[in-house]
Amino acid sequence: MVSMSVFDLSGNGKSPLTSPCQLLGNSTLFGMPVWIKRDDLLHPVVSGNKFRKLKYPLLAIAKHCTETGRIPTLVTMGGIWSNHLHATAYVAAESGYKSIGLVRGNVAMNSAMLEDCRAQGMQIQFVERDTYRALRDIPHYWQNIVASGSDQFWFPEGGSDPAALHGVAELIAELPFIPDTILVACGTAATLAGLLAGLQGRSRVVGIAVLKNADYLHGEIARLLQEAGYPAHQNYQLITDFHHGGYAKVTPELRQFCHDFTEQSQVPIEPVYTGKVFYALRELIKSGYFQSDEKLVVLHTGGLQGARGMR
Ligand SMILES: Cc1ncc(COP(=O)(O)O)c(C=O)c1O
Structure with a gap:
């Protein structure tokens, strides 16, 4: 288990992390x-790029959390080896958020990446190919797939918001x-x-x-x-x-x-x-x-x- 904090979501968003x-x-x-x-x-x-891409969307969510006092759910999509799902599951767990991963495939599929996500508490929901394509192409389509709830935040494929x-x-x-x-x-x-x-x-x-x-x-x-x-x-x-x-x-x-x-x-x-x-x-x-x-x-x-x- 890694204990290093990724983002300071409660403070000014500065991260201790830089790279050589x-x-x-x-x-x-x-x-x-x-x-x-x-x-x-x-x-x-x-x-x-997961670190770089998640930072500002997460800071916005953290601000919302502070203002409302509610726990958000991060909802996103990816394949069974997605680096983005992997990183999202981790930061959600680290921040005390819930997370849902919409994964291209079916329940018979598994991977070390999915096991890591589940271990971080991410709820994995498989979707078939056409649905996955619609999630990619149609804004807000995820709301048809995920059981509705409050404080859900969508991250598109690859975190490319x-x-x-x-x-x-x-x-x-x-x-x-x-x-x-x-x-x-x-x-x-x-x-x-x-x-x-x-x-x-x-x-x-x-x-x-x-x-x-x-x-x-x-x-x-x-x-x-x-x-x-x-x-x-x-x-x-x-x-x-x-x-x-x-x-x-x-x-x-x-x-x-x-x-x-x-x-x-x-x-x-x-x-x-x-x-x-x-x-x-x-x-x-x-x-x-x-x-x-x-x-x-x-x-x-x-x-x-x-x-x-x-x-
Ligand atoms: C390791 C890695 N490199 C590069 C990329 C490509 O980044 P982008 O989707 O922003 O083009 C990805 C996907 O996000 C990735 O996981």
Whole structure:
């Protein structure tokens, strides 16, 4: 059991947690200097972009709690290896909140991630594929699925609420310098949008889509920035050809790459998100995509618990 508090929900929202930005030790890996913002080290459970994305939505809920004196229920969705469900179950338990996870699948399914969530008190409710899609696409649809109650708060898939961008934006101020380029994995692209918000038009962000047919993410980035109250920043590129077959699909080559990279760099990565980013980085460097003197930071978005599903 981890006792470190993730957010100070009762105080000013300041967290004791920050992460280092490290120069990748073994420069022979990529042939150019690469910095890694190690958000995987933020917290043993609520790490990476989960920490960043949950912060402001949770602070708003905590304020509501203080004002009303009632206990909230966090309601959210994800797959059976979802990093977001895992982190949400943890922060809910730590804060004394209830939590409900709507999980794509059926009661015959299980995973170490689901067991962790249940151990934290999260109520797991399975939904079939069409319902899951509707939860993703139709605002407030979750209210048709979850038994109604008071003080229920919805977090969309991946925790990608517009308010999630504010927490991601904060990490820019933790960097030791403003890089030319930040490389990041894109699922919903909320993390990428948060980086754009924090950069305020400077530099560029290169997003590596981890799912197939990801061009629609351009629209999502614009929507999230707008709904979170930021300008329509365009200083990013979305690269859509390193998905390795689709979301959570892994080729033997990618698996080998993750293994070799972790061994040589001593930086753990997994094949669903960060593995695809570092693999893309290697290929992009080979193809001359970056200037040799470009100041490059890769955001390590954590998610290492999910690797348990890939073994
Ligand atoms: C470890 C990890 N990295 C990257 C992402 C992608 O983040 P986003 O959905 O904000 O694009 C996720 C999903 O939230 C994730 O769990």
